Amino acid sequence: MMTNLFSVFDPTSSVLMLPLNWMSTFLGMMFLPMLYWAMPSRWSLLWTLITSTLHKEFKTLLGSSHFGTTLMFVSLFSLIVFNNFLGLLPYVFTSTSHLAMTLALALPLWVAFMMFGWINHTQHMFAHLVPQGTPGALMPFMVLIETISNVIRPGTLAVRLAANMIAGHLLLTLLGSTGPSLSATLISMLIIGQILLLILEAAVAVIQSYVFAVLSTLYASEVT
Amino acid sequence: MALGEYPAEYNPKVHGPYDPARFYGKPDTPFGQVKLGELGSWLGRRSVGGIPSAISRAWWRWQHKYVQPKKTGIAPFLQLMVGSMAFFYMLNYGKMVHHRNYKHH
Numbered sequence: 001m002m003t004n005l006f007s008v009f010d011p012t013s014s015v016l017m018l019p020l021n022w023m024s025t026f027l028g029m030m031f032l033p034m035l036y037w038a039m040p041s042r043w044s045l046l047w048t049l050i051t052s053t054l055h056k057e058f059k060t061l062l063g064s065s066h067f068g069t070t071l072m073f074v075s076l077f078s079l080i081v082f083n084n085f086l087g088l089l090p091y092v093f094t095s096t097s098h099l100a101m102t103l104a105l106a107l108p109l110w111v112a113f114m115m116f117g118w119i120n121h122t123q124h125m126f127a128h129l130v131p132q133g134t135p136g137a138l139m140p141f142m143v144l145i146e147t148i149s150n151v152i153r154p155g156t157l158a159v160r161l162a163a164n165m166i167a168g169h170l171l172l173t174l175l176g177s178t179g180p181s182l183s184a185t186l187i188s189m190l191i192i193g194q195i196l197l198l199i200l201e202a203a204v205a206v207i208q209s210y211v212f213a214v215l216s217t218l219y220a221s222e223v224t
Numbered sequence: 225m226a227l228g229e230y231p232a233e234y235n236p237k238v239h240g241p242y243d244p245a246r247f248y249g250k251p252d253t254p255f256g257q258v259k260l261g262e263l264g265s266w267l268g269r270r271s272v273g274g275i276p277s278a279i280s281r282a283w284w285r286w287q288h289k290y291v292q293p294k295k296t297g298i299a300p301f302l303q304l305m306v307g308s309m310a311f312f313y314m315l316n317y318g319k320m321v322h323h324r325n326y327k328h329h
Binding site for chain 1: 288
């Protein structure tokens with residue numbers, strides 16, 4: 001049983017009270033395949049399959065004139081998916097459940113897009129504030145709404161990811177903490193429920209990272 | 225030896241293609257064959273700066289055995305997951321050891 005319900009999210013380790021748990025952010029690097037032989041290994045082939053599918057997807061969103069920009073978004077996806085998925089393992093820290101981490105991913109991206117867009121394509125950015133086919137009388141209102149939706153984008157990107165991760169882990173922790181006081185039949189039902197939740201969380205882990213990457217791609221394509 | 229450079233003793237004409245799992249320095253008795261009396265001098269010949277290289281060679285030995293072969297299975301993936309769980313368990317042990325007495329607080 002936890003001393004504090006949120007102690008799973010504590011980055012402080014017991015080694016001199018240093019926040020060493022943040023090292024789990026780099027854990028995904030160990031899972032990336034390293035190429036040594038000319039003939040790729042199975043792992044390498046699998047990873048290449050996943051990333052090339054993603055590259056194709058993002059290229060459709062970005063348009064063909066920006067070849068190479070998909071690299072950043074596929075790397076973003078890989079980082080987030082490894083962090084989310086490995087956080088589901090017992091005792092491994094989920095760094096993407098912290099706003100510090102997700103904001104650090106979302107805010108620089110958004111600020112960079114905005115600075116690039118407003119400095120280099122000012123007319124284009126102003127035009128985007130009014131959707132096509134808006135009645136004339138509604139235009140000032142639409143500009144206000146579009147500006148607000150633009151401004152909250154880094155917030156929504158960051159909070160969506162962090163909240164999804166926190167919600168999943170919290171649910172699993174809460175259900176698990178009722179374990180010691182249950183009878184045998186209830187415990188077996190709890191275990192089945194926990195397994196189903198874990199499968200759901202694994203799916204959410206992958207989906208949320210995909211959503212993050214796709215939305216960043218869309219925001220990038222709007223600017224260019 | 226700087227990060228990302230070949231070891232000083234590596235010579236492509238003598239050793240062939242570079243293998244990151246291989247030690248290219250002067251051969252020494254393997255640790256399993258060192259006599260107890262010689263342990264002090266054996267440890268004296270090791271250097272603290274060689275620890276990162278040793279970790280890198282160990283990582284590549286594991287890679288050669290489990291990940292690089294053409295037909296691998298799920299084993300390396302599971303090994304990494306169990307290893308990370310064990311590592312973070314060790315890291316957080318001091319925090320968690322108090323949880324077992326929670327109901328008495």
